[in-house]
Amino acid sequence: SQTIHQWPATLVQPVGSPLSLECTVEGTSNPNLYWYRQAAGRGLQLLFYSVGIGQISSEVPQNLSASRPQDRQFILSSKKLLLSDSGFYLCAWSLLSGLGYTFGSGTRLTVV
Amino acid sequence: QKEVEQNSGPLSVPEGAIASLNCTYSDRGSQSFFWYRQYSGKSPELIMFIYSNGDKEDGRFTAQLNKASQYVSLLIRDSQPSDSATYLCAVINAGGTSYGKLTFGQGTILTVHP
Numbered sequence: 001s002q003t004i005h006q007w008p009a010t011l012v013q014p015v016g017s018p019l020s021l022e023c024t025v026e027g028t029s030n031p032n033l034y035w036y037r038q039a040a041g042r043g044l045q046l047l048f049y050s051v052g053i054g055q056i057s058s059e060v061p062q063n064l065s066a067s068r069p070q071d072r073q074f075i076l077s078s079k080k081l082l083l084s085d086s087g088f089y090l091c092a093w094s095l096l097s098g099l100g101y102t103f104g105s106g107t108r109l110t111v112v
Numbered sequence: 113q114k115e116v117e118q119n120s121g122p123l124s125v126p127e128g129a130i131a132s133l134n135c136t137y138s139d140r141g142s143q144s145f146f147w148y149r150q151y152s153g154k155s156p157e158l159i160m161f162i163y164s165n166g167d168k169e170d171g172r173f174t175a176q177l178n179k180a181s182q183y184v185s186l187l188i189r190d191s192q193p194s195d196s197a198t199y200l201c202a203v204i205n206a207g208g209t210s211y212g213k214l215t216f217g218q219g220t221i222l223t224v225h226p
Binding site for chain 2 (some may be wrong): 030034042043044046049059090092094096099100101102103104105106108
């Protein structure tokens with residue numbers, strides 16, 4: 001069966017520090033991968049999606065970037081965190097367009 | 113106009129009652145519709161999906177889709193306190209550049225009280 005791993009679960013980082021969040025999927029090949037952010041009291045916002053290695057699409061301009069160095073690995077990064085980057089970051093995967101996503105357990109990021 | 117709209121609630125129902133959650137969407141090209149449940153502090157989990165007009169039942173859950181009215185709903189029968197959560201409606205338009213992109217509503221907070 002397929003599983004998705006996301007870490008760390010919680011993170012407290014100072015303003016201006018770098019960020020690296022990692023997500024890996026097991027039990028499937030060539031998944032579509034997604035990064036979402038959920039700010040406090042707000043809905044889920046799609047940040048990036050990837051349909052293959054090295055293929056990254058950005059949905060909104062921001063202080064973040066994403067990379068997909070391997071088929072089942074998706075990384076969210078920032079060179080310098082802002083207070084507004086605080087939120088609940090969720091990685092998700094799907095196999096085919098039109099199917100629902102499966103989410104990882106999320107990373108709660110607090111920038112102080 | 114938001115792409116996917118939900119009443120944020122909170123919706124409060126007594127245990128054993130039917131909870132009705134509603135969602136409208138703006139893109140007529142939308143093809144797939146999903147309901148996720150999100151407990152506080154946890155990630156969303158998929159509970160229902162529907163692609164065709166009409167009703168789809170799974171246990172205590174029924175999803176209803178009306179593409180002409182651009183409306184999708186979720187009914188929860190015999191509501192239990194464990195159903196208390198935020199319910200997220202999500203929509204996919206699989207065409208064009210929005211490749212399989214799920215667009216979420218803001219979510220409806222449901223509270224089932226004993």
